[in-house]
Amino acid sequence: MNNRKYLLKKFMQAMITIFIVLIFNYFLFRVMPGDPIRVLIRNPRISVDALAEIRAQFGLDLPWYTQFIYYLKDLLHGNLGSSFYYREPVLNIIMERVPATLILVGTGTIISIFLGIIIGVVVAWKRGTKIDIIGLGICLILYSTPAFWFGILMVMFFAVYLRVFPTGLMSLPGVAYSSLLDQFMTSLRHLFLPVLTFTLIYIGGYAIIMRNSVIEVLNEDYIITARAKGISYIQLLKRHAVPNALLPLVSMVAINLGFVIAGAIQVETVFSWPGLGRLMYTALLNRDYPLLQGLFLFLTTCVVGANFCADILYSYLDPRVKLS
Amino acid sequence: MSDNRTVLLIKKKFSSFWKTFRQNKTGLIGLGILVLFALMAIIGPYLISYNAASVEEISTILNPPDSEHWLGTDDLGKDVLAGLVRGSRISLLVGITSTIISMLIGAVIGISSGYYGGTIDAILMRLTDVFLVIPWLPLMLVLTAILGANLLNVILVIGITSWASTARIIRSQTLSIKERPFIERARAIGSSNFHIMFSHILPNVFPLIFANTILVTAIAILSETTLSFLGMGDPTRVSWGMMLHFAFEAGATIIGAWWWIIPPGLAVVSVVLGFTFVGNALDEVLNPRLRRRER
Numbered sequence: 001m002n003n004r005k006y007l008l009k010k011f012m013q014a015m016i017t018i019f020i021v022l023i024f025n026y027f028l029f030r031v032m033p034g035d036p037i038r039v040l041i042r043n044p045r046i047s048v049d050a051l052a053e054i055r056a057q058f059g060l061d062l063p064w065y066t067q068f069i070y071y072l073k074d075l076l077h078g079n080l081g082s083s084f085y086y087r088e089p090v091l092n093i094i095m096e097r098v099p100a101t102l103i104l105v106g107t108g109t110i111i112s113i114f115l116g117i118i119i120g121v122v123v124a125w126k127r128g129t130k131i132d133i134i135g136l137g138i139c140l141i142l143y144s145t146p147a148f149w150f151g152i153l154m155v156m157f158f159a160v161y162l163r164v165f166p167t168g169l170m171s172l173p174g175v176a177y178s179s180l181l182d183q184f185m186t187s188l189r190h191l192f193l194p195v196l197t198f199t200l201i202y203i204g205g206y207a208i209i210m211r212n213s214v215i216e217v218l219n220e221d222y223i224i225t226a227r228a229k230g231i232s233y234i235q236l237l238k239r240h241a242v243p244n245a246l247l248p249l250v251s252m253v254a255i256n257l258g259f260v261i262a263g264a265i266q267v268e269t270v271f272s273w274p275g276l277g278r279l280m281y282t283a284l285l286n287r288d289y290p291l292l293q294g295l296f297l298f299l300t301t302c303v304v305g306a307n308f309c310a311d312i313l314y315s316y317l318d319p320r321v322k323l324s
Numbered sequence: 325m326s327d328n329r330t331v332l333l334i335k336k337k338f339s340s341f342w343k344t345f346r347q348n349k350t351g352l353i354g355l356g357i358l359v360l361f362a363l364m365a366i367i368g369p370y371l372i373s374y375n376a377a378s379v380e381e382i383s384t385i386l387n388p389p390d391s392e393h394w395l396g397t398d399d400l401g402k403d404v405l406a407g408l409v410r411g412s413r414i415s416l417l418v419g420i421t422s423t424i425i426s427m428l429i430g431a432v433i434g435i436s437s438g439y440y441g442g443t444i445d446a447i448l449m450r451l452t453d454v455f456l457v458i459p460w461l462p463l464m465l466v467l468t469a470i471l472g473a474n475l476l477n478v479i480l481v482i483g484i485t486s487w488a489s490t491a492r493i494i495r496s497q498t499l500s501i502k503e504r505p506f507i508e509r510a511r512a513i514g515s516s517n518f519h520i521m522f523s524h525i526l527p528n529v530f531p532l533i534f535a536n537t538i539l540v541t542a543i544a545i546l547s548e549t550t551l552s553f554l555g556m557g558d559p560t561r562v563s564w565g566m567m568l569h570f571a572f573e574a575g576a577t578i579i580g581a582w583w584w585i586i587p588p589g590l591a592v593v594s595v596v597l598g599f600t601f602v603g604n605a606l607d608e609v610l611n612p613r614l615r616r617r618e619r
Contacts, residue, residue, distance in 0.1 A: 013453070020454050028470060144542070144596035146549050149568060149589035152577050160580050167578060262461035266550065270572070280462065284469055285555055296466050303459050 006315055014308040021300050026071055029293050080294035085286045090294035094276065100170060101275030105264050107191070108198030113253065116203050120210025121242060125233075127215060136211075139204030147263045151197045151270035158193055165193045168272035194271045201263055202256070209252050213245040220244075247318050254310030257303045344609045351605025357598030361591070365416050368409035389583050396583035399574045407567055408587050414563035415595070418479050419545035425483025426544070427490060427537050434494025435521050435529065439502055449495070455488035464547060468556040475558040482547050490536055497529045531610035538603035542596045549592050564588040 055061050059070060074080075080090035123135040142150075159167040170190050217223065218241055226240050261277075268277030276295065283291040345351055389396045395404035437448040464481050471477040501507065502525065510520050551557055552565030559566065567588040571577075576584045 013450075016450060017454050017457055020451075021458065028466070140600065141593065141597065144546070144593050144600060146546060146553070146565075146589065146592055148550065148553050148572075149585075149592070152568075152572065152585055153589070155577050156580060156582060156585065160578060258457075258459040258461070261459040262550070265461055265465075265554070269554065270577075280465065281554055284465055287469065289470075292466055292469060296462050299459050299462050300457075304457055307457055 003315070007312060010308060010311045014304050017304050018301060021297070021304075022072070022075075023068075025293060025297050025300075026068055029289055075297075080297070081290040083283075083288050083291040085283070085288040085291065090291050093279065093291065094294060094298055097274060097276045097279050100273060101264055101268070101277060103191070104194055104198060104268065104273055104275060105260060108195045108202070108263075109253075109260060111195070112199040112202040113206050113249070115199070116206025117210050117242075117246070117249070119203065119207040121214055121237060121245075123207065124211045124214035124218070125237065127211070132211075135207070139208050142201060142204040145201070146266070147197070147201045148266035148270050150201060151194070151267050154193050154197050155270065166190050168270070170274055194267050194273055197270075198263055198267050201267075202260070205256065205259070206249065206252070209248055210245060213248045214241055217241045217245045247314070250314050250317060251310055254307045257306050261299055261303070341609065345605060348605040348608060350601045351609075354598045354601025354603075354605065357594055358602060361412055361416065361595050361598065364409055365412040368412065372403075372406045372409050386579065386581055386584075388581075395587050396581070398571070398581075398584050399576075404567075404584055404587060407562060408564070408591060411562055411564045411567055411588060412591065414475070414558075414561050415545055415548060415565070415592070418475065418482070418548045418563065419541050419595075419599075422479045422482035422486070422544045422548070423537055423541040425480065426487040426540055427533060429484065430487035430490030431494055431526070431529070431533060433487065434491040435498050435525055437491065438495040438498025439517070439521050439525060445495075448491075452488045452491050455485065456492075460485060460547075461550065464551055465554060465556055468551060473556045473558060475561050478548060478551060478557060482544050482551075486540060486544060486547065490533070490540065493532060493536060494529050497532050498525055501525055501528045535603055535607040535610050538599055538606055542599035542603065545592065545599070546596055564592050 052061070059067060062070075078091050080094075082088060083090055083093055086093055119135060123132050126132050155167050158165045166189060168190075170187070214237075223236065223240055226236055231239075264275065265277035265280050267273065268275045269281045272278065276299070280292070280295050282288075283295060385397060385401045386399055387393060387397045393403050393405065395408065398404055398407070433448050433452065437445045437452075464485050467481045467485070468477055471481065507520060507524055510524055515524075548557070548563060549565035549568070552563050553569045553572070555569060557563060557566040557569065562570070565588075568585065571581070571584045571588075
């Protein structure tokens with residue numbers, strides 16, 4: 001398969017996925033019990049005629065396929081409806097919260113991948129020894145720990161018991177800072193615990209993938225050749241094993257995105273971090289359906305897009321995939 | 325006669341299986357943990373009285389552990405240990421039943437996709453890919469919010485959202501089994517497709533399904549805990565996740581009521597570890613040739 005054909009196939013797959021999600025998203029929020037008009041208009045004595053008129057105004061008397069096309073049209077114009085609770089357009093609310101999540105998730109992901117690679121390589125190098133067993137054990141325990149519970153323990157220990165870090169939020173509300181440096185340090189202190197929680201939860205997964213990948217690469221023929229040439233072990237790892245072992249990690253990062261979002265929802269909830277995850281939690285508690293629907297669509301589109309990017313990146317890094 | 329022989333055969337198979345399993349140390353530890361929690365769920369509630377009668381007495385609210393309440397009390401003066409024991413029933417029940425649903429869907433989709441191939445395979449695999457790529461927690465949260473947060477819906481939602489990886493594994497296994505001579509033989513003597521899938525392919529993919537089931541149960545329990553913590557659990561049937569939700573909402577973190585936070589979480593971690601240990605051990609014993617597996 002040539003390059004363009006491969007990319008086209010992947011692009012079509014991503015588009016089909018998004019379309020299925022759109023249909024799903026559209027109908028899901030329409031099978032809900034209750035009449036949306038009745039919810040909006042809280043007058044129980046409204047006449048049947050007036051109700052029909054309002055229904056026509058909102059286009060609810062049209063057949064479902066016409067409604068669906070209107071829904072798609074609105075989406076293309078960036079109109080995701082308005083939140084019941086905030087009384088604001090959903091897209092605006094979501095966009096306001098994106099930076100906070102990006103800071104948390106971005107920092108956490110970069111640190112956990114970086115440390116995960118190092119731990120994975122060390123553990124693979126020492127495979128079969130005590131370090132390997134202890135390392136794998138810790139990774140497995142962290143994998144089995146609910147992210148939110150780990151976050152709560154962090155808050156209880158560092159913020160409530162030791163009082164060295166704030167319990168939550170991104171900054172202190174209503175405080176004037178004496179200098180920019182002061183403001184920066186405060187932000188850093190607020191960022192520390194959430195990022196630490198996020199990093200520790202995901203380190204295990206990356207480390208295990210890296211470990212298995214390095215061990216697999218070490219069994220390849222070219223490694224034996226390199227060894228036969230008399231190359232030192234450090235050089236072997238640095239020049240041959242690690243660069244090749246990094247490949248599975250690329251697709252792993254994309255596949256893991258679902259878990260990253262799950263982590264963000266939990267960590268942001270525990271630390272009152274004003275991002276998308278916390279927004280989802282409050283939308284759930286308020287049963288703010290338009291906001292929930294918008295958030296779900298936004299997050300899913302991001303994940304599908306990221307997976308597509310990872311596919312492209314992977315096909316450049318490892319041309320063999322296009323052949324299969 | 326033949327019944328007797330089958331029993332003997334099963335006994336023999338089981339004893340050889342047990343012999344291999346016994347050598348797996350982590351598998352045994354996992355099994356021990358699971359037996360302990362199963363006992364706790366089955367007979368625990370009869371041993372511990374769930375006494376919330378003393379609510380009006382301020383002195384019993386949020387007490388740290390003492391000789392009367394081994395794990396202290398919550399903000400309503402209820403015994404945390406009793407809540408933990410009762411919660412084990414809900415958490416295990418949801419984990420196991422939702423896994424059964426997920427396995428049924430995964431097996432049906434995986435086997436029919438691999439067996440029929442062609443258009444059916446293409447459609448089913450596209451559907452599987454969609455379920456694999458959609459971020460699972462938002463999907464579960466949105467579904468539960470719409471259907472209503474009660475025990476049955478939580479079970480259904482976890483079941484219908486977590487079958488995708490199972491379907492993938494079973495499909496690839498079905499693909500290789502369907503090429504074997506005995507399937508061709510069955511087809512030659514006129515067996516129906518349904519009969520071949522049910523009585524020839526299913527028994528052959530079963531060992532794989534079995535090990536996978538145990539691993540999926542671990543994930544299902546984690547999912548239930550997370551859903552409940554985020555307020556999408558059944559408030560009348562308090563699981564470990566729901567206990568943590570109530571504790572968090574009552575500000576147990578800030579008060580420093582560690583006795584209310586640590587036990588439910590530790591219980592979740594132990595059970596999930598137990599299932600993971602047993603699942604991995606079963607995988608090694610039942611599928612020695614398929615050792616290479618991701619996650």
